[in-house]
Amino acid sequence: MWVTFPIITGEMVKQTTQNSFFGQYSYSIDTKGRVNIPAKFRQVLSNDNNKTFIITRGEERCIWVYPLVVWQEITERLGKLSAVSPNNRHFIRKTTRYASLVEYDKQGRIMLTKPLIDYAGLNKDVHIIGALNKLEIWNPETLDEVDSDDTNIDAVTLHELAKEIIL
């Protein structure tokens, strides 16, 4: 069985690599809880993701959307942690608990779960942000608040990061 995909041109490669996302887009959720995955992101997905994402709670009231293969790497590492340690148990539960596997349909939409929509406080309009190995879905208002709220930014950590990443 075979399937045909658009070729990723040189122009696209310059901007993106597989399963790597950036940029911000505006979309809307319909009455059934569906959101479109931006076409630019879909084109960048490796085909072994099989149109599948894992959606889960993100930090600061947004939804994180992982391509399947990225999530599989994460769970693989989680599986190596022994469940005997309370710390490990807690960590495993925390990261897997709110996750849910979804596929996008013929129109390129995924269906969000009610708990996650509630968690992120989503209404009709949402912002979708590419965040390297995952996407983030935000209520625009929440995003504005987080942007303008610097109280939880640690200057020292930022400095460490800047040194580490070499900006």
Place this chain on the structure above:
Amino acid sequence: MWVTFPIITGEMVKQTTQNSFFGQYSYSIDTKGRVNIPAKFRQVLSNDNNKTFIITRGEERCIWVYPLVVWQEITERLGKLSAVSPNNRHFIRKTTRYASLVEYDKQGRIMLTKPLIDYAGLNKDVHIIGALNKLEIWNPETLDEVDSDDTNIDAVTLHELAKEIIL
């Protein structure tokens, strides 16, 4: 411009995630003590489980629900522990004593035993959590308490874990 790839079927994806559970769902127990196994979990179960689970006491007042084949691996490992050591004897007794074998019916429900329902303090509404190789059934209130109780959780270790696993 187009290029053609072999199709990765849903079946193939399921295999990579067989007997692996995550996500949290709300369900209710009926008057006969039956709970639904979330459909998403049923789809991921390998056939050799024969619709069979082992339910037993979990840590912290919840019920653990193991697919048959996962439980078999556990007992195999338990069997290798020498029963001479008092510690091992206690551990083996603790994990096998409250276990009971159940099958899910045509509607996908298992029947919980009264002792386990009492142990977990379950009323009508329950939360079912996918915890990798097993499910957990909780009274929502108990779950909230455990969540907010961080006394035995080491924040530093959690941070280390998060870095290691790379979310």
Place this chain on the structure above:
DNA sequence: TAATATTGTGGGTAATTGTGGGTAACATTC
């Protein structure tokens, strides 16, 4: 520029899922 394809959004319909209950078979107790 016109023609064509892609993308974002909405909605209809069939299938699945979650939940409740009925009843017959079976076991348990007096």
Place this chain on the structure above:
DNA sequence: GAATGTTACCCACAATTACCCACAATATTA
């Protein structure tokens, strides 16, 4: 034995989800 409780196996049905098709707006191509 009868009375009682428990379990297995049905059926029913509302709510949700999966799977279509439609179509306007935008982008791409000739």
